[in-house]
Amino acid sequence: MAxxxxxxAAYDDEExxxxxxxxxxxxxxxxxxxxxxxxxxxxxxxMGLKGTDLHIAGFIYGLCxxxxxxxxxxxxxxxxxxxxxxxxxxxxLPAWIPITFELTVLFAAVGMTLTFCxxxxxxxxxxxxxxxxxxxxDLFVMAIELNNHTSEQDAIAFLKSTGAKETSIQMAEAxxxxxxxxxxxAYEALNAG
Amino acid sequence: MNDRFEIPARLRNTSMFLIAxxxxxxxxxxxxxxxxxxxxxxxxxxxxxVLLHDSVFFTLITTVSIFIQxxxxxxxxxxxxxxxxxxxxxxxxxxxxxxIATVVMFIIVFSYRDSHGVDAIYPWVTPGHDKVLLGKAxxxxxxxxxxxxxxxxxxxxxxxxxxxxxxxxxxxxPKNDTKIYWKVFRxxxxxxLVYALTQMSTGPWLWIMSVQAHWxxxxxxxxxxxxAFVSGMSLILLWVVYLKNQGNLELVTKEHMHDLGKFMFAxxxxxxxxxxxxxxxxxxxxxxxxxxxxxxxQQGPYSIIFYANFIINFCMPILxxxxxxxxxxxxxxxxxxxxxxxxxxxxxxxxxxxxxxGENWHINWYEIGIFMGFAGILIFSxxxxxxxxxxxxxNNLLLKETVVHLS
Numbered sequence: 001m002a003x004x005x006x007x008x009a010a011y012d013d014e015e016x017x018x019x020x021x022x023x024x025x026x027x028x029x030x031x032x033x034x035x036x037x038x039x040x041x042x043x044x045x046x047m048g049l050k051g052t053d054l055h056i057a058g059f060i061y062g063l064c065x066x067x068x069x070x071x072x073x074x075x076x077x078x079x080x081x082x083x084x085x086x087x088x089x090x091x092x093l094p095a096w097i098p099i100t101f102e103l104t105v106l107f108a109a110v111g112m113t114l115t116f117c118x119x120x121x122x123x124x125x126x127x128x129x130x131x132x133x134x135x136x137x138d139l140f141v142m143a144i145e146l147n148n149h150t151s152e153q154d155a156i157a158f159l160k161s162t163g164a165k166e167t168s169i170q171m172a173e174a175x176x177x178x179x180x181x182x183x184x185x186a187y188e189a190l191n192a193g
Numbered sequence: 194m195n196d197r198f199e200i201p202a203r204l205r206n207t208s209m210f211l212i213a214x215x216x217x218x219x220x221x222x223x224x225x226x227x228x229x230x231x232x233x234x235x236x237x238x239x240x241x242x243v244l245l246h247d248s249v250f251f252t253l254i255t256t257v258s259i260f261i262q263x264x265x266x267x268x269x270x271x272x273x274x275x276x277x278x279x280x281x282x283x284x285x286x287x288x289x290x291x292x293i294a295t296v297v298m299f300i301i302v303f304s305y306r307d308s309h310g311v312d313a314i315y316p317w318v319t320p321g322h323d324k325v326l327l328g329k330a331x332x333x334x335x336x337x338x339x340x341x342x343x344x345x346x347x348x349x350x351x352x353x354x355x356x357x358x359x360x361x362x363x364x365x366x367p368k369n370d371t372k373i374y375w376k377v378f379r380x381x382x383x384x385x386l387v388y389a390l391t392q393m394s395t396g397p398w399l400w401i402m403s404v405q406a407h408w409x410x411x412x413x414x415x416x417x418x419x420x421a422f423v424s425g426m427s428l429i430l431l432w433v434v435y436l437k438n439q440g441n442l443e444l445v446t447k448e449h450m451h452d453l454g455k456f457m458f459a460x461x462x463x464x465x466x467x468x469x470x471x472x473x474x475x476x477x478x479x480x481x482x483x484x485x486x487x488x489x490x491q492q493g494p495y496s497i498i499f500y501a502n503f504i505i506n507f508c509m510p511i512l513x514x515x516x517x518x519x520x521x522x523x524x525x526x527x528x529x530x531x532x533x534x535x536x537x538x539x540x541x542x543x544x545x546x547x548x549x550x551g552e553n554w555h556i557n558w559y560e561i562g563i564f565m566g567f568a569g570i571l572i573f574s575x576x577x578x579x580x581x582x583x584x585x586x587x588n589n590l591l592l593k594e595t596v597v598h599l600s
Contacts, residue, residue, distance in 0.1 A: 051517075059515065086479065094473045 004174045005146040006032060007155040008131045009164035010139040014040055017140045020162035021046045024144055027158065032143040032174070035135035054119065058112040065107025069100040121176040129172040139165070145174070196585040198441050200576045208573035215566010222559050234307040238549040241301050241314055242404075243560050247567045248294035249400050250541045252346070253392065253417065254534075255290055255571070257425025258283035259353045260388050263381035266356075271594035272452050275444040277586050279432045281360055282578040284353035289574055290567070291346030298342060298400065302335055314549045317406040325407050333406060338399055345391040352384045357578075364587050374590050393418050401541070404548035408486045410471050417544070419464040423506075424537040426456045427530035432575065434527050441584050444596055447521045451600035454520030457533060461510035464537075468503075490543055494552035498543045505536035538564065 007029075011017045017034070024031050025048060034047060077083070078090045088095065117123050135141040142164075146155055152169050159167045222240050226232050258280035265273040273280070301314050312318035317333040320326035326333070356377065363373045397417040402409065410416075430453045436442045475483045490499045509532060519525040546554045586592065 055517070086477075094469075094476050097469060097473065 002174055003171055005152075006131065006143045006170050006172055007146055007152065007159060008141060008143050008168045008170055009159035009162070010132050010134070010141050010166040011163060012139055012165050014043075014140060016163040017142070018043070018046055020142065020159075020164070023162050024142070029150075029155065029158070030145040032145045035131065035141040035143075037136055037138060037140075040140075052119070054112060054115060057115050058108045061111030062104045062108040064111075065104040066100055068107065069103035070096065073099065123176075126176045126178050128176050129170075129174075131170065131172070132166070143170075196441070196583045196587075198436065198439070198576075198579045198584050200580060201439065204572065204576055208569045208576065211565045211569025212573060213569075214562050215569055218559055218562025218566060221562070234309075234313060235550060235553040237305070237307060238313045239553070239555065239559070241297070241305055242545055242549045243563050244297045245294075245301060245314065245400075246541055246545045247563050248290060248297050249545075250421075250538055251567045251571060252287065252290040252294045252349075253397075253421035254425040254428055254537075255283050255287045256349050256353070256388075256392060257422050258429060259287065259349060259356060259384065260392075260422070261426070261429070262356050263352075263384040263388070266377050266381040267385065269378075269591070271591035272449060272598050272600070274586060274589050274591045274595035275446075275449050275598070276429075276433045276436075276442055277360065277589070278579065278582065278584050279436070280429050281357040282575050283428065283432070283571075285357040285578050286571070286574040287353040288346075288350035289570060291350050294400075295342055295346055299339065302338060314404055315406070316548075317403055329406065333399070333403055341391075341395065341399055345387075345396050348387050348391070352380070352387070355380065356384075360586055360589070361582050363589060364583065366588060368588060369590065371590065392421070401544050404545055405486060408483065410475075410483075410486075412467060412471055416464070416467040416471055417541075419460060419467050420506075420537045420540050423457060423460040423464055424534045426453060426460065427533045428571075429453065430457070430526065430530045431534075434523060434530075436579075436584065437523075444585060446598075448598055448600040449595075450523070450526060451517075451520050452598075454514060454526050454529075455600070457526075457529060458510055458514040458520065461506060461514070461533065465503075465507040468506075486547075489547045489551075493547075494554065495543050495547055498539055502536065502540050502543060505532060506540060509536075 009020070011020060014036070017036075017040075021031070021034060021043070031047060034043060036043065073096045074091060077092070082090050084090070085092070121128060131143050132139060132141040142159075144155065144159075146152065146169075156167045156169070222243075226237060226240055229236070261273065262277065262280050262284060264270075301312065302318055305312060305314065306319070307313045310319065311321075315338075316323075317326050317329060318335065320330065359373050359377050359380075363370075366373055392414065394414050397414040398409075401417060402413045430450070433442060433445060433450070433453070437445060472487060475487055489495060510529060513525060514520055514529055542556070542560075
């Protein structure tokens with residue numbers, strides 16, 4: 001939740017994008033993110049993103065589902081309201097397995113979906129700054145984060161040297177927010193200041 | 194590239210040693226039966242039931258190699274092509290195990306009788322006045338058994354050899370010629386039909402389920418298929434790892450191993466699903482003519498194997514193979530492949546033994562020796578077949594795709 005300064009470069013070819021991403025990482029600039037119109041294979045590795053731990057979270061959610069189901073059903077049938085059904089024991093584990101399985105899947109699926117949305121900062125009604133209107137159309141857009149000590153001219157010149165078609169300097173909200181889409185007025189005030 | 198496989202002396206000696214152990218065990222078993230003054234009906238049943246168990250188990254797990262070739266050919270999947278010669282070599286040797294199983298089964302059906310004149314392994318052969326067995330006679334009879342067994346094993350052997358022959362023919366075909374490719378495609382569809390009508394539906398009813406002919410379960414064949422499939426994939430994996438350790442199969446990367454690991458993981462869970470589905474329905478409806486099957490296994494003399502079966506074939510694969518790094522680690526995946534093959538061998542053991550043997554079961558020198566003998570035949574025959582052609586299916590249309598495959 002912070003307004004930051006970004007140098008933005010737009011490329012029109014992934015063949016140019018890959019070396020540019022590598023050069024940015026090598027040069028020491030802080031790579032914010034890369035936006036592409038389609039999934040580009042190998043880009044995550046080029047950007048140096050490490051593998052996700054989402055599946056570990058999924059395993060834990062699944063265990064929560066299993067223990068919720070077994071705990072709740074066994075509390076009902078063994079302690080709260082014990083009834084003999086068809087000569088079966090109170091702790092009739094085989095009969096509970098389908099429900100336990102479903103609850104495991106449900107917990108894992110819902111939990112992983114929400115975690116995935118959180119990690120990727122997507123959710124219904126949530127807004128994120130769009131660096132370039134054509135980033136979902138036909139351009140590959142890379143944003144690098146600047147601070148007060150980095151020179152804007154140097155950054156732009158560097159991005160141009162990597163083959164960028166368009167470059168710009170933008171003050172923008174770095175993460176997601178909930179609410180109005182249009183932050184233009186706020187940006188203009190900031191940029192003027 | 195090192196695309197020829199030569200049998201190392203160590204592998205040859207190991208396979209010879211295992212076959213020798215198997216033959217000695219067989220001779221020892223016969224000697225015990227003939228010379229032992231107090232050899233009982235249970236001893237005789239054990240002799241034949243163990244042979245039946247191992248020959249059926251090895252036939253079914255090797256046939257999986259034909260099935261996976263057919264399934265991937267029909268799906269036009271490339272991931273298998275990098276090591277396609279391995280399932281081809283295993284599939285081309287199905288006839289050996291099919292032949293042994295046929296001989297064992299026919300001896301059991303036609304000449305094996307205990308001291309009461311009853312076939313102690315396939316009770317439907319001598320139904321007597323048993324109303325249940327007489328009622329099942331239209332399906333469970335000698336003619337049906339013989340015809341079905343010969344047709345199933347014959348067709349499997351034919352397709353196993355045919356797929357390999359066509360794959361080798363593709364090597365000398367003109368480059369990018371699609372004629373053989375589409376022929377394999379059509380034959381794969383045909384094989385899947387054959388396989389569905391034999392292994393996946395009717396075969397195990399006759400060969401395995403009928404040892405307790407009073408009991409039936411319609412999903413039994415599907416359950417034995419799951420068991421055979423997961424151990425068959427493990428068998429392919431063991432060969433691939435072995436060949437990679439010998440410096441062959443350079444095209445096979447961790448991505449391909451990861452795929453095999455996924456199959457082992459997923460189908461272990463699929464096996465559990467069927468194992469449990471069969472168990473739960475019988476447990477729930479609680480009909481005496483069905484529950485006696487599980488009474489014996491779960492609470493009777495087989496309870497150790499029953500729970501070991503569940504732990505080895507479900508708990509271990511799901512916990513050990515779930516994480517991605519463990520499916521990409523050669524040690525874990527090889528270890529799990531061996532565990533899975535052993536676990537499903539136990540699974541088949543508890544399918545077959547309770548009928549003829551009751552509480553007199555053993556896992557002793559005889560059981561282990563016969564298993565080693567079959568393993569020796571498998572290693573010997575498959576390694577011989579592997580030497581006969583290049584290990585890389587050159588000129589295969591999907592070869593390029595398999596090289597760049599990402600799991």
